[in-house]
Structures are given as C-alpha cells and as structure tokens.
Amino acid sequence: MDEQAEGRRPRLVRRVLITAVAGCAVLGGALAVWPWERAAAPRPVAPAPAPGAQALTAVTAGVPAALPDLAMLIAGREARVRAHPEDAQSWAVLGTAYVEQGRRTADATNYPRAENALRTSLKVREKGNAAALDGMAALADARRDFRSARTWGQAALKLRPKRWTTYPLLMDAYTGLGDYKAAKKTLDRLLELHPGAAVVRARAAALYRDRGWREDAAAALSDAAAAAGTPAEQAAWLERSGQLAFERGDLEEALRRFQAAVRLDPDQRAAQAGEGRTLTALGRTTEALNAYRVALDKQPCPQYALELGELYESLGMAEAARAEYDVLGTRVQDEVAGGVDDDLVLGVFEADHGDPRVAVRLLRAEWGRQPGTEVADALGWALHMAGDDKGALKFAMAATDRAHGGAVRSALYAYHRGMIEQELELAWPARRHLQEALRINPYFSPLRVPLAKQALAALGDPPDEPLPAGGPSAGDE
Template sequence: MSEHDPQPPTFRRPAHQRLLPAAVAIVLGVGLFLAGGLGLAPWPASSTGHNASSSADAGRTAADPLTAQITGLQAHLRHKPDDATALATLGLDYVQQAKTTADPTYYPKAEAAFQRSLTLEKTDNFTAMGGMAALEAGRHHFNQALDWARRAIAVNPYNSSLYGTLADAYTQLGRYTEAADAVQRMVDLRPGAPSLSRASYVAELRGDTATARTDMQRALNDAAGPADQEFAHYYLSELAFNNGDPTTGLREAEAGLRAAPASTSLLQAKARAEAALGRGTAAIADLTRAVQRVPQPEHVLQLGELYQSLGRTREADQQYEVFRAEQRLFANNGVTLDSDAALFEADHGNRARAVTIARQGLNSRPFIDSHDALAWALHANGQDSEALTESDQALAQGTRSALFHYHRAMIQRSLGNPAAARTDLTAALAINPHFSPLQAPLAHKALSKLTKSSA
C-alpha cells in the first residue's frame, strides 16, 4: 500500500478500479478498498451492473477495470504462484468485488489469497494484513478487523489508509474516541478525500451536522476525479436527506450522477429524495434501475418498503423475498448479520428471530445502529424496558437520527410514557419528516393522537 493510493473510490466503501502490473497494482489495490470507510458504509461501484460470479460475457473486462485487474492477476499468478504481493492485491480486489457486486462468495476467495500471501511473507506483509482487516470488516467481524489493522500499522505506521481501516473498526466496535483519534492521525498523514470523509462521519455521529457537511464539502473540493465526486455527492445527499432537506439531497444526487451516470448508490439517493418530495413514480423507476444493476440488500429492502408504502404489496413481497435470499447468501459466506436483517425481521418477518439476530449483531458490532436494532426487535416482542435501555444507547452519542427517535418514541408509548413519546416523535419529525415511507406517516399519526389526548 502506498501513500499515493486513490481517493475514496467509486462507491460504497467506494468502489475503486484500476489495471496495472502486479507490482504497481498493490498501490491501487490496497488504497482502493482501504480508502473507503466502513463507518461510512460500503457501496456498489458505478461501472458494472452484473454479478461478477455469474456467467459474465467476455467483453466485460474491457469495460470493468476491477474485473480486468482480477483477470490479469490470476494470469500472472499462474506463472508466478509465489508472488506474495500479487496474492495480496488479488485478495483486496476480491473483497472489493464482493462489495461492488453484492456477492459475498468472493470473501472466501479473498481469505485464501491473503492467507497464501501471509504464508509466503509473514513479517512485513502489511498489504495482506490490511487486506485481512478489510475482509473481516466486510464480514462484520470487527474485533478481528481491529487486530489485523493494528498488525498492519505496526509494520507501516505512516500509511494513512491503514488508519482509516483502524478507524472503521473502532467505530463499528463503539469505541468512538479511539476512532476519532485514528481519523485525526489519518488526516495528519494525508489530508484528502478519504480522511476528510471519515472526519465528516465522526462529526455526524456526535450530531454536528454543520461540521460534517463542511468536511464532506472539503472532500468534494479535493476530489481527484469522477469517483471521488460520486463519493462526496452521495454523502452530501445523505446528509441533506437525513436532516430533512430532500431538495438539497436531490440536487446533490443529480450532481453526482452527472459525474458518474451509472452510479447505483446515487440512483438510490435520488430515489429517496424523490419519494420524500412526493415523486413516487420517479423514485420507483430510479430505485428499480439501481437494484437491477447491483442488488445491494439495503436498496432491495428500500424498494420493497417504497412499494409497500404505495399499496403495491405484491411487488413489495417480491423484493422482501430477494432480501431474505441475499441474507441467507451472506450468512452462508461467513458474514454476521446485524441491524438491517434484525430490523427487517422485526418489521416484516419473524419477530423472535429479529431479537436473535440483533443480539448476535450487537456482540460483533456494538455500534449505535446495533443498539437501535436490538431496541426495536425487543419492542416488537413486548420487552420494552430492556428496549428503552438499548434505545438510550443508540442515542447516547448525540447522533441526529429520526429513525432512532421514532423507535424510542414507540417504546416510550408502550411503557405508558406519553410525554416522553411526544418528545421523541417531535424530535424525529423535526430532524426528518420523511425519514421512512412506511414509518414516517405512522410517526405523524402517533404524534397527532398523543397531542390530542393531552389537550
């Protein structure tokens, strides 16, 4: 890994792609993936719309630099199977391909490549160590990710991307002060889009959205190309939407799509803003395009809930079945399910299973999302006293989350605390009155009813 790695690549844990000889590819391969931010949430690449493990047509590699690099590395390793650097680079590309295509079957391939690389070079192989950290983070094994990141930094303490990986692990483990320190070290080593975007997330977690926007705007200003612009516009759109400004959210998403027209994540952001602005047909069209290109589970679930909010239950159920199948595929390939799966089961599936998933998720990822998911799963099962404790943990950092406040409001209402419920419902709708196509209308109705009953 080099300090000249690319800025936060193409998307969701930005998808970064390049094609170079193995010796040089390591610079990009590691930077590519490790430049992304787990805390910021991974995202699909904009350049491909097909599952890489399917029978892709032969011409795809020419249009998809990541696939082309994988093919080139595989050919190189057939002639030089003991090239530890090439093996580590291949492993990183497999991890990125898993994120790019929503195909977790790449994770076992990545692990095999890293382990072979580490067998060949045990001592100074910070590339494979950093790659293992990225892999374990992708599988939601954050304690292991932290261990590998520390090992890599012990070998190369001046590589900014490794501190990004360290920060990501600390963040997901709920060790927010240590995460902020790692991000500061990353910024000190190399101020730029990858480090500034993480600094933005640190600020967002503590509820400082003004600083979060400023840092992300700086990341946009430092963008080295369309991939960086895509990344920054996506998160600027998310920041705007999550704070009740879908108009700005739509504008940022559209600006990003001008730089990266095939971006699935920007289509998803655009659809969220459109739905909030009452443009349901356009939202369905954009989100469908995103899911058809790369069926990221969170996008599939979002499409299902959008269909359900519009009364199109058959289409909603189809998307929910796809989501269930994807969760099984991820679990079968070593990924620990957590908040998304738990919330899905609480809202649309098996409520008892929701608690099981949420508890397991919290054990491996004691992040604020995991506390909220367990709170909601417990509430769905009538365990509201414990649910309130978890909900308080979700909001303990001061994060501005309409969903978290809505969940706590419903828990407070079930506990017979109408005044507290009104407070949280008011906070939720003040933060973002359109936070969910299904639950925001319920929040409005609940607040109206509580207000009338208290009059």
C-alpha cells in the first residue's frame, strides 16, 4: 500500500476538488466547478501589466510562463541588452527566459542562446550575480545535466542562502542524481523560506510522488493550482495533477485535468500529450491520435514520439510506428545539438524497439553520470532485453525498493521487475509484481498491459503451499 507511511508525518489538508452547484458545466455526469473557478467577490480592476511583465515575474520566480508573454519578454530584453550591453540583470533574465522558452517548445536551439546570455551576465558582473547562477542551474536541469545543475545551484546558495528560487532547481538536480535525502532536506528548507507559494507546493508534490505519497502529492498540486497567479501556471499544475491521476488509473479524472489545462493555456502541449495517453486507455483511439499529433506538432518532444509510435504499434500499424520512431531519432539529434542529455529516452527506445546492446551502453553511461530511479529502471530493462537477467534484477530492485529510493508507485517499474523475475523462474515475486503493476494502473501502456496479462496467465495460480521463508523472494521488499 502507498499510504503505509502516512501516519508517520503531518498530513496535508485535503481539498475538495469538485463542488456541485447549479448551472455549472457537466463534468463526468456531475455538475461541478474547480475550486479556482468559483465565483469570488468583485475586486478592483488593476492596471493592465506591461507587455511581458507577467512573464518577467514568472521567469524570475521559476514559474511556468505563457508563450506569448514569454516572446514579448525576450524581445524586450534583447532590445535592452543591445542598447545596454553592461546590464547584467537583463542578460540574466534573457538567458533564463530562453531556458523557459526551450522547455515549453522543446526547441533546444534556445539552450545555446541561453548559455551565451547567462555567461555574458556573469562576465559583466562576476560577483554577487545570483540570478545568473540560478539561470545556469535551470539551464543544466533542462539539459538533464544534473551534476552541473547541482554545482550552479550550490554556488547560488553559497552567495545568497535565503534566495528561495534556487531551492527548486537544486531539488530537480538532487532527484536526477538519485540523492533523495538531499532533495527532501532541500524541500524542508524551501518550505521554511516560502511555504505559501504555488510553485513551492508543486515542488513538494513532485517529491511526495517520488516517495510514494500519492494522496499528499495530489492535495499539494490541487493547492498549487488554486493558488496559481496566472492561467499558464495554473495549467502547468493541472497537467501534473492529470499525470498523477493517470498513474493511479483514474482515467476520467486525468482527462478532466488535462482538458482543463488546455482550456486555460492552449500552448500546454504536455497536457495534450496527456490527453492522448488517457484517451488511448479509454479506447478512444482516433481522438488519442489527434491529441498526440497536435502535441508533437507544437512541442516535438522525443517522449511524445515514442508514445505515439507505441500506440501505432499496438494497433498493428507498423509503418506508422516506424515513422514516429524516425521522428524520435531526429528530435534526439536536434536536442543533443542543443546540449541536452537524451541518453535516457534513447536507451528506453533502443531497449524495446532497437538494439538492446546499444541501450545497455547508453544507460550504463547515464547511470554513471546520474543514477536516479528512472535510469535504474531503464537500465534494468535494457539488461533484461539483452539477455542479462541476473544483472537486470539488481537495477529493477533498485527502482522499486524503498531502501534504495525506489518508493514511487510506478506500474511500469513493477511490470519490468515482474517480467525479469519470470524469466529467472522466480514465480512468487514475478506474480506479485505483475499483479501490482495492474493494480497500480491497469492502463499503463497499450503495448505492455496485454503482455503483463499473458505473463500472469502463464504463471498460473500460486500453488497451495506456504510461502518460502522470509517472503516471496530473497531481497524482495
């Protein structure tokens, strides 16, 4: 159960997410509104912000920004640094805005621009430039260079220990490096410094999710969405909330969250990909294909191409699947040219759809650089596909064993471990983990769910005899 640890820590107050009222839109057969959509007392109308002002506030606070506002901010800062090349602060803002634009559009050509702007800021003002150090940490996180992100973030904190915007960047770095104790310690300090901000609650939710505290993660994201300052920020937290709902197999809730995110911010392509994922599970294949295509067209992320390719493959459309896998390869090349470390997604692709030996090589190198839970799971699966099941089990256990940081409730991780154990003829733990995968999320993958069911059928019912001493298998949780 993922709530076993709940009694050992303070509980977040759970919000009521849906309130029945007359005259509201019908969602899932009930009249409902989200808390952040409820009527409020009229407030004085504030003057319209200057073009790009909302994006400036968002970028300097590490908050998701709307793409049109971001474009205006970038244009304004480009003009500013052309006229005033010694303005270190504007160079720092410009570099950080490029990072956000690259992240939102999956256009890695923004990252070299960002690095140039941020290094110029540091050159212009070498001492006391925490904003540029934060920008470098954000850039490194976006490129999946978590060691560099940690270095830049720690340098920023050494300069200004109470600068709260640095802490979320360090949390991402520590999580990517598999240092979950440091991530938790960083969150604790962040909550001391700035407990009420929506972005802080969202960061807390990410850590709760990684520790298997799904209810706390959902509550924190609900709070973040309710407290968001802009539609783009609110849409980002709704998208993450939709991810959580999908991960626990609550398809209707996931779809509502993703659709609400897209209504608030039509450029929220991660939510559109989430719609595709959820519509696939609901059997609404045509709509799922359309959602994925729109997401990929506007935000050509390799992960979306992989998911769309696997959807085509599950439908028996091999040629269409290969076309998407070719898109993935092209996008990886583009991102690598922008300095992004894409070995994880490329290794995952090679393990299932290419050359598992290439996958093992890529993922071993990735594990050496940044040994997080995602990499442990991917490397374990690549070793299994390459025929090294004993080596594979060690990494599969690291991804699913709380003692090694693998506390996240992931159907995919449990599936991988169960399939590896089946190949090793460890029937008890194999059956247990395959059943767990389908309990966590019976819809986790259009390709793998049928394989999990087939494997369980092949294992059959457990024999009518006592469990082995010590549990289902040695080393099992």
